[in-house]
Amino acid sequence: MQRTFIGDLRSHIGEKVQIHGFLQTLRDQKKMQFLIVRDQTGLVQVAFWKANDAALAEQISTLGAESVVTITGAVVDNPVVKLGGLEVQLESLQVESTAGSPLPLDPFAETIPSIDYRLDWRYLDMRRPQVAAIFQVQTTAEQAFREYWLQHNFIEVHSPKLMGSPSESGAELFEVQYFETKAYLAQSPQFYKQMAMAAGFERIFEIGPVFRADPSFTSRHMTEFTGIDMEISYIESHEDVMVFLENMLAHVYSRVKEVHGEKIKEMFGVDLVVPTTPFPRIPMTRALEILKEEGYQLPAEKKGDIDPGGERTLYNWVKKTYNHDFFYLTDWPIAVRPFYHMRYADRPEVTKSFDLIANGTEIVTGAQREHRYDILAKQAVEKGLSLETIQFYLDFFRYGCPPHGGFGMGLSRLLMMMLNLPNIREAVFLFRGPNRLNP
Numbered sequence: 275m276q277r278t279f280i281g282d283l284r285s286h287i288g289e290k291v292q293i294h295g296f297l298q299t300l301r302d303q304k305k306m307q308f309l310i311v312r313d314q315t316g317l318v319q320v321a322f323w324k325a326n327d328a329a330l331a332e333q334i335s336t337l338g339a340e341s342v343v344t345i346t347g348a349v350v351d352n353p354v355v356k357l358g359g360l361e362v363q364l365e366s367l368q369v370e371s372t373a374g375s376p377l378p379l380d381p382f383a384e385t386i387p388s389i390d391y392r393l394d395w396r397y398l399d400m401r402r403p404q405v406a407a408i409f410q411v412q413t414t415a416e417q418a419f420r421e422y423w424l425q426h427n428f429i430e431v432h433s434p435k436l437m438g439s440p441s442e443s444g445a446e447l448f449e450v451q452y453f454e455t456k457a458y459l460a461q462s463p464q465f466y467k468q469m470a471m472a473a474g475f476e477r478i479f480e481i482g483p484v485f486r487a488d489p490s491f492t493s494r495h496m497t498e499f500t501g502i503d504m505e506i507s508y509i510e511s512h513e514d515v516m517v518f519l520e521n522m523l524a525h526v527y528s529r530v531k532e533v534h535g536e537k538i539k540e541m542f543g544v545d546l547v548v549p550t551t552p553f554p555r556i557p558m559t560r561a562l563e564i565l566k567e568e569g570y571q572l573p574a575e576k577k578g579d580i581d582p583g584g585e586r587t588l589y590n591w592v593k594k595t596y597n598h599d600f601f602y603l604t605d606w607p608i609a610v611r612p613f614y615h616m617r618y619a620d621r622p623e624v625t626k627s628f629d630l631i632a633n634g635t636e637i638v639t640g641a642q643r644e645h646r647y648d649i650l651a652k653q654a655v656e657k658g659l660s661l662e663t664i665q666f667y668l669d670f671f672r673y674g675c676p677p678h679g680g681f682g683m684g685l686s687r688l689l690m691m692m693l694n695l696p697n698i699r700e701a702v703f704l705f706r707g708p709n710r711l712n713p
Contacts, residue, residue: 275346281315283360286349293318293362294370296401298382299340300334307334309364310357311345314406317357320345324363330367338371339380340401371450389699396704396713404541408701411534412689416481418529419502420520424555428477428504433466435459435483438661446486448497459485462616464683465667467505468643472675478542479504481685489708492582493697494635494687498706502688505643505680512616512626512642515679516602516656519630520551523600530692532585547599554592554601558646561603564591578607582635589634603636604628613657614650615641632691647671 278291295313309320315555324331345363355361379392381401386392392399399405420430436457440447449511463480470478484501509515527548530538538544556564561580570587572580579642580588580603581631592601606627608617615625627641644650651661661668689701699705704713 280311280313280318280536283318283349283362284358287351287360288349288551290346290348290365291342291362292346295342295346297337297339297343297373300337300604302335307331309337309343309345311343311362319355319361320347320364325560333369334367337369338373338375338377340377340398340460341371342370344368344370389697393699393710394704394713405670405700407534407537407541408689408693408695409703411530411538411696412685413692414533414577414700415526415688415692416685418526419479419481419522419528421480422525423477423504426477426518428479429475431463431466431470431480431482432476432479432482433460435485437465439666446488448485448487457685459523461486462501463503464682465670467503467613467680468580468645468667468675469670470680471505471507471643471645471678472670472673474676476507476676477505481659484682484684493699494582494690496686496698496702496706497704497708499687500685502683502685503680505678507676507678509642509677509679511602512628512640512679515640515642515681516555516604516628516630517552519640519681520549520553520600524549524551527692538693544692544697546692546696549598549600554598555604555628556588556592556601557605557636558603558607558624559605561588561663564588578609580629584662585631585636589631592631600630600632602630604627613653613659614643616644617653630681630683632688633694635687636692637687637691638683640679644677645671645677 275292278286278293279297280293287538293311295311297309298312298317299310301308305324307322307324311318311320315628320609322334342431345362345365346366349362352361353359376568377398378397379387379395381398437460438457440458446461450457462484465481467478480503482501483498485498487493488497506518508517527546531546531548535546538546564681565587568587568591570584572584592598605624608623610626611625611627615627618624618626625641629636630638644653650671654661654664686698686701690698695701
């Protein structure tokens, strides 16, 4: 018999169906047994009269919560039942897998353990509907990104994650043995995105893994994450990249709200707002003035940079001033930007770059890139880099390359902001951090 999803049972009233799922709850009464069965589409009550089959009733009574079962029975309309006003009257049951008892983590307990404990038992934690909803939202968001890119003539690429030299700088690198030599896990697809520009692809995107040997133990850092990257040719400045990004995010939020808006409100208490465009833009010089006006003192080691507290202070100012959840922090000094960011001709100490701050957290870094070979090599030397180690990258610009720019975004940070999650570990399928490599 063909499987019927629980979410589709309303259209099968009066029919015999087969459903698969987890036994979430068993209510074993004197004459009746009620099984609450769950699949990815919802819950249903399954009713069984013990007098119909004493052996089957005995088998059901031994089932532990979260056992996997196949149920065959008739779908009947029953307005008394809280779960959808229907139930399945059981005719046969097959136990596919029994669950041990007690469960090390009960996905449906009234209180849930700490995030670190839940990550030890992540597959049980992910049985909670709230967790499944996060990845349903993620699926729709990724689809919406691709929709927008394809509507604007982009090409998808998949760049290598094993590299012979660093993709950003010598810091935050994972070094791995590679036959008789050493390789590095890619910190970003940046070099290869620019290679695609030199190849004449003009508009490319990638969704793929990124690795950072960052020993941070914060609520927003990971050592491996999924990056959303794009690069676009024939731009006049980083403003072109920002315009594209904000319009794309408005599209993504609109699609997510359309598909999951009610579920997000119910499960996360968030009434998702589609951002209006354009997003506010704050140059770094003005941002420092605002922080001073707001009485926020940046740490001394953050000269030229903005720390998380500063980001939140600026966000609160933007919220008061513009009633907006997003803003661009633009025109960063060269001291805190990589060598390949283009600099202003009349302000060589400033880069044509930006960060996008969402709800007080940075989720995107972008810029116009330097595409002129001589200037790029000069800027690399100024940053203390050996040209020999990045010569393969510099060669991309020797035989003609359009002016271009792009950005990198963390998918899990976007989800964390979108759903107002307390920790990025909630927004990733399996978290990787300085002290976590399992499961």
